[in-house]
Amino acid sequence: MLRIEHLTKTYGSKKAVDDLTLHIAPGEIYGFIGHNGAGKTTTIKACCGILQFDSGEIAIDGISIKDDPLECKRRLAYIPDSPDLYDFLSGIQYLNFIADIYIIPQNIREERIAKYAEMFALTSDLAQPISAYSHGMKQKLAIISALIHEPKLMLLDEPFVGLDPIASHTLKSLMRELCDRGGAIFFSLHVLEVVEKLCDKVAIIRSGKLIAAGTTDEVRGNASLEDVFLELEEK
Amino acid sequence: MLRALLATRLKSLWFSMFSRMRQGKMSGGKKIAIGLFAIYVFAAIMFSLGGMLYGIADAVAGTAYEYLIFLLAGTMALTLSVLGSVFTAQKHLFDASDNELLLSMPIPMPMILMSRLLMLWVLNQVYTLLVMIAAAVVYALTCTLTLVNVLTLILATLLLPLLALAISCLLAFIFELISSKMHSKTAITYILTAVFLAAYFLVIARADTLLKLLIEKGPAFAESIRRFFPPLYLFAVSITMPTFTNVALLILWTVLPMVLACVLLSKNLLKLMTTKKGARKIVYRAESLKTSSPSKALLNREWKRFFTLPIYVINSTFGVILEAALAAGLLLKGSELTSLMPELPAHLFPAIVTAALTFMGIVTCTTAASISLEGKRFWILRMLPVTPWDILRAKLNLNLLVGIPFLLLASVTAVFVLRVDAATAALMIAIPLTAQVFAAVFGLCANIMLPRFEWINEAVVIKQSGSVSLSVFGGMGLAFLGYAMYGLLLDVIGSLACMLIFEGVLLVLTVLSGVWLAAKGIKRFEAL
Numbered sequence: 001m002l003r004i005e006h007l008t009k010t011y012g013s014k015k016a017v018d019d020l021t022l023h024i025a026p027g028e029i030y031g032f033i034g035h036n037g038a039g040k041t042t043t044i045k046a047c048c049g050i051l052q053f054d055s056g057e058i059a060i061d062g063i064s065i066k067d068d069p070l071e072c073k074r075r076l077a078y079i080p081d082s083p084d085l086y087d088f089l090s091g092i093q094y095l096n097f098i099a100d101i102y103i104i105p106q107n108i109r110e111e112r113i114a115k116y117a118e119m120f121a122l123t124s125d126l127a128q129p130i131s132a133y134s135h136g137m138k139q140k141l142a143i144i145s146a147l148i149h150e151p152k153l154m155l156l157d158e159p160f161v162g163l164d165p166i167a168s169h170t171l172k173s174l175m176r177e178l179c180d181r182g183g184a185i186f187f188s189l190h191v192l193e194v195v196e197k198l199c200d201k202v203a204i205i206r207s208g209k210l211i212a213a214g215t216t217d218e219v220r221g222n223a224s225l226e227d228v229f230l231e232l233e234e235k
Numbered sequence: 236m237l238r239a240l241l242a243t244r245l246k247s248l249w250f251s252m253f254s255r256m257r258q259g260k261m262s263g264g265k266k267i268a269i270g271l272f273a274i275y276v277f278a279a280i281m282f283s284l285g286g287m288l289y290g291i292a293d294a295v296a297g298t299a300y301e302y303l304i305f306l307l308a309g310t311m312a313l314t315l316s317v318l319g320s321v322f323t324a325q326k327h328l329f330d331a332s333d334n335e336l337l338l339s340m341p342i343p344m345p346m347i348l349m350s351r352l353l354m355l356w357v358l359n360q361v362y363t364l365l366v367m368i369a370a371a372v373v374y375a376l377t378c379t380l381t382l383v384n385v386l387t388l389i390l391a392t393l394l395l396p397l398l399a400l401a402i403s404c405l406l407a408f409i410f411e412l413i414s415s416k417m418h419s420k421t422a423i424t425y426i427l428t429a430v431f432l433a434a435y436f437l438v439i440a441r442a443d444t445l446l447k448l449l450i451e452k453g454p455a456f457a458e459s460i461r462r463f464f465p466p467l468y469l470f471a472v473s474i475t476m477p478t479f480t481n482v483a484l485l486i487l488w489t490v491l492p493m494v495l496a497c498v499l500l501s502k503n504l505l506k507l508m509t510t511k512k513g514a515r516k517i518v519y520r521a522e523s524l525k526t527s528s529p530s531k532a533l534l535n536r537e538w539k540r541f542f543t544l545p546i547y548v549i550n551s552t553f554g555v556i557l558e559a560a561l562a563a564g565l566l567l568k569g570s571e572l573t574s575l576m577p578e579l580p581a582h583l584f585p586a587i588v589t590a591a592l593t594f595m596g597i598v599t600c601t602t603a604a605s606i607s608l609e610g611k612r613f614w615i616l617r618m619l620p621v622t623p624w625d626i627l628r629a630k631l632n633l634n635l636l637v638g639i640p641f642l643l644l645a646s647v648t649a650v651f652v653l654r655v656d657a658a659t660a661a662l663m664i665a666i667p668l669t670a671q672v673f674a675a676v677f678g679l680c681a682n683i684m685l686p687r688f689e690w691i692n693e694a695v696v697i698k699q700s701g702s703v704s705l706s707v708f709g710g711m712g713l714a715f716l717g718y719a720m721y722g723l724l725l726d727v728i729g730s731l732a733c734m735l736i737f738e739g740v741l742l743v744l745t746v747l748s749g750v751w752l753a754a755k756g757i758k759r760f761e762a763l
Contacts, residue, residue: 045614048618049617049618050614050617050618052761052762070620070621070622071620073618073619073620074620078614078618080614082611084610084611084612084614085612085615086536086540086612086615088539088540088543088544089536089539090517091519092519092524093539096524096525096526097532097535097536098619099524099526100526100527100528100529100531100532101529101532101533101619101620101621102620103528103529105526106523106524106526109524109526110521110523110524113524114521123519123521124518124519125519126519127517127518127519127520128516128517128519
């Protein structure tokens with residue numbers, strides 16, 4: 001579903017991502033962990049076409065993001081670490097705008113908005129301007145907007161930040177459902193316990209370089225993921 | 236602590252103008268070009284203000300009424316400062332996005348207030364200097380300037396912004412107080428802006444009469460000012476007739492209002508900063524959703540953002556308001572104008588109206604701040620399955636939809652009222668229209684070249700960003716070049732040919748801007 005081959009991205013003289021190769025297959029929840037500034041956000045942004053990269057190749061569902069970015073974007077959804085949304089729109093206006101861009105038929109968009117808004121307990125707030133939303137509400141709205149076109153691949157950057165426990169649980173269930181339907185999820189997270197419980201596979205990145213990747217069981221071995229991560233970081 | 240806070244705010248102001256230069260992204264050639272452009276803007280303002288002041292200086296030089304030069308300059312500086320800083324004061328004092336961060340830190344409230352007031356004082360000082368440098372040059376050229384005059388001139392120039400700041404703060408406080416009681420902050424801003432603009436137009440419409448009145452009845456006018464608004468009178472006489480009493484009274488009249496404004500703000504700032512505005516909850520009731528095509532959805536998004544930012548509307552629709560006023564004026568007073576036409580050269584009125592409409596079209600520019608306004612939300616547009624051209628086209632279309640209807644209305648009205656021949660009529664419509672398209676395309680190019688995504692509030696990019704200055708002043712420069720060309724070639728090739736050449740120049744520049752946008756602009760936009 002997502003193929004990253006020899007991805008390299010530099011900022012000035014600093015290599016933010018250095019020759020990174022990762023393959024995420026349909027049905028997989030792939031966790032991406034690393035210290036602050038390791039290159040996680042840069043990698044995720046490059047995968048969704050927000051950031052241009054220096055060399056390498058990224059393909060989504062077999063389509064190169066460089067050659068056909070629009071087709072790739074139609075198949076993926078991205079949720080950033082900080083959900084800065086359009087303050088000048090209400091929640092429903094924002095969702096309708098996103099649905100317009102993805103050309104979702106009226107009855108389907110209404111049905112999906114009703115379903116996901118209900119799941120994230122946001123229905124009654126949809127008429128409010130986004131400027132009146134809390135961080136958690138904005139995060140919920142960003143998640144609903146990402147689900148509205150039923151993407152095949154979800155790229156999430158710290159998706160649980162700001163979510164209440166019920167919303168976190170709902171998101172985890174939805175992530176699993178999407179993968180069970182043949183989709184894939186690639187996401188970064190600092191809470192290693194969640195990564196351990198939720199992810200089929202995990203990759204660890206340090207200073208732009210991939211230092212470990214594989215199934216969660218393979219990577220952690222007999223220890224906890226936290227111990228493995230700390231050990232690898234100290235090397 | 237105060238120094239650190241002030242430095243942060245000044246850096247933010249500076250960064251809003253020259254972010255790319257600071258990041259080292261700009262080549263030496265571009266820095267020189269920007270420097271030259273800044274000199275051009277400064278010179279253009281100096282000459283226009285100096286011209287007005289020279290008119291009065293010529294009449295009063297060598298008399299006891301030389302102070303009228305500085306009375307007029309002071310009035311202009313005060314008006315410019317208050318109009319230019321009142322909404323900025325409101326944004327920076329009460330609505331700055333770092334308010335909560337600073338309030339959470341162990342910083343005394345007076346420090347936060349002082350840092351913002353000092354930043355606003357610097358801003359007002361810039362406005363004041365623009366007028367006062369011109370006034371000083373005119374005074375030096377027409378009257379005798381002694382060392383004492385120079386010293387009091389410097390002191391008065393430093394003191395006047397304090398008075399302007401006190402007035403701005405008071406108005407900003409009143410605006411904020413009213414808007415905190417109302418549910419729709421946008422509505423109240425529009426109402427207050429309309430009142431402001433009405434007052435502004437009243438003064439502009441009567442500027443000529445007021446200037447004549449000032450020259451003819453200067454002493455009586457000065458006496459009225461002395462009685463009803465002493466600080467301006469003291470400002471003027473402190474410079475031309477510097478006595479201890481005049482200077483001391485000027486200090487008192489400028490410092491005291493500022494002290495009172497500080498007391499008022501320090502007592503209410505925290506409350507106003509932390510008041511949740513218009514927090515009435517609207518409960519969502521599911522209803523049928525309207526669908527649009529992606530391109531229409533992008534355009535609708537631009538419209539919604541445009542109208543929810545009053546400062547954006549005010550800044551970019553100045554020309555539209557003038558166009559509406561011109562159309563109305565022509566309809567109401569057109570017959571008076573046409574009755575004068577037989578006595579004057581036939582080309583005069585069509586040329587003046589075309590020049591005015593060209594200017595109005597050029598200053599109607601929403602695109603110059605449009606990309607910067609995406610700010611931290613730029614990621615949304617970039618992850619959507621739309622092409623960069625779809626995004627840019629929506630921004631261009633907004634500008635054209637805002638600018639063209641009233642421009643066409645005014646041009647067509649002018650054509651009918653002035654009853655010009657077909658060729659002149661076509662050019663009277665085509666030139667302003669081309670100027671409007673040029674302003675939209677060039678504004679977008681300027682914003683792609685000088686984007687600014689990090690800002691504390693929208694006012695920073697709308698009013699102070701490099702791309703806005705470049706497009707507005709660059710466009711105005713082009714219009715003035717056109718007027719100069721018309722003046723030089725009129726007798727040689729005639730009015731129609733001059734207009735045709737200007738239309739040709741505008742067309743070429745519009746096409747060149749469009750080609751740059753399509754070839755390089757889109758790539759640069761993708762890489763932002």
